[in-house]
Amino acid sequence: MTWVVLLLFSLGIPAAYSRSHTLQYDVTLVSAPTPGVPQFSIIVYVDGVPYGRYNSDIGRAEAFISISSLPFSSLLTVSEHMQQQTKLAQEYEIAHRQRLDFLMGIFNMTNDNGDTHIYQTKNACELHDDGTIGGYQEIAIDGKEILVYDKERVVFKPVTHEAVMMSHLWNERYDSTYTEIFMEIDCIEHMKMYLPYISTDLEKKVSPNVQISSSESESGTNLHCSGYGFYPRDVEVKWIKNGRDEIHSEEAAQILPNPDGTYQIRVSVGVTPEEGATYSCHIDHSSLENPLVVPFEPNKRSIWYIIIPVSAALLLLLLIILGVFIYRKRMTKDPKGSHQRVGTG
Missing domain, CATH: 2.60.40.10 (Immunoglobulins)
Incomplete structure (x- = not known):
């Protein structure tokens, strides 16, 4: 199986570019079924703009671009093209599931007692405005980054101390040459295909x-x-x-x-x-x-929330003072009145 990156939604229109661009694939795999979350998903971004996706719930590759925006000559091949990408995505899901199983075995992880583990990888290539090529790949488990691709040595190196031994096993098990081919050839070619279709989105500006x-x-x-x-x-x-x-x-x-x-x-x-x-x-x-x-x-309104309680407190205080004043006034006029009893005859 060839480890090429998936969702090749474009049909090859050449273009010239005057600034740097990035094509990025975000892959997520969940170790056990989780309500409302696809077990496997890929989202493709061109210069930060969502371009396409595949996930195990929809079961097919989809492009976010409008079909009506494609050239007429390309419309005839879209259906066949998407079927091909769906097949590749399904094969890619199997490959990543094997890698997740490998990591869970290394780190002694299980799905017992409802535990769920998440494998993520971020793959990207960069085409700079001076024509040079860059890129990166990062691998994480349960939100913690463990491996990064070393472009110079063409190997994956550990990010944490716990991943040192695992990185040696990983490099023995998985050939990093495929990562190099993807980053320097396939990914760049795909980027050049995609850019014309999202040029309008890249230039779009909406005020906040x-x-x-x-x-x-x-x-x-x-x-x-x-x-x-x-x-x-x-x-x-x-x-x-x-x-x-x-x-x-x-x-x-x-x-x-x-x-x-x-x-x-x-x-x-x-x-x-x-x-x-x-x-x-x-x-x-x-x-x-x-x-x-x-x-x-x-x-x-917030001012009234302050004024009303304060006014109520002042009114209550005035009523108390008035009550005390009236009571004392009556006591002054008839100091014994409150102690007299009415006779029965």
């Missing part, structure tokens, strides 16, 4: 929508700046105090994907409100000519 909110905590006020619906992925979001001082967030902000292919992010900071201080969220994105500056305006 921004929403500002706040919440109260024991330590003060938390300010939240949410940017959503933007594309491409790279974005900078930060909070600024008094128009000049950046407020560093203690919470790591993650850029998350949306179902429509755009992205979202939320940056939160904790502040202690000061009289006269201003706060604003600054968003910089390639779709914008100038960074967006969105000021934080305290929610008027």
